[in-house]
Amino acid sequence: MKKKFEISVFWFRRDLRLEDNIALH
DSSP states (O other): OOHHHHHHHHHHHHHHHHHHHHOOO
16 A cells, blocks of 8 residues: 555656646747
8 A cells, every 4th residue: 555655656746747847848
């Protein structure tokens, strides 16, 4: 359960980074 949560956080942060990159371009 904890591991699944950590993976979700990882993907969530990765998506935020992608959105930031899109906003910059």
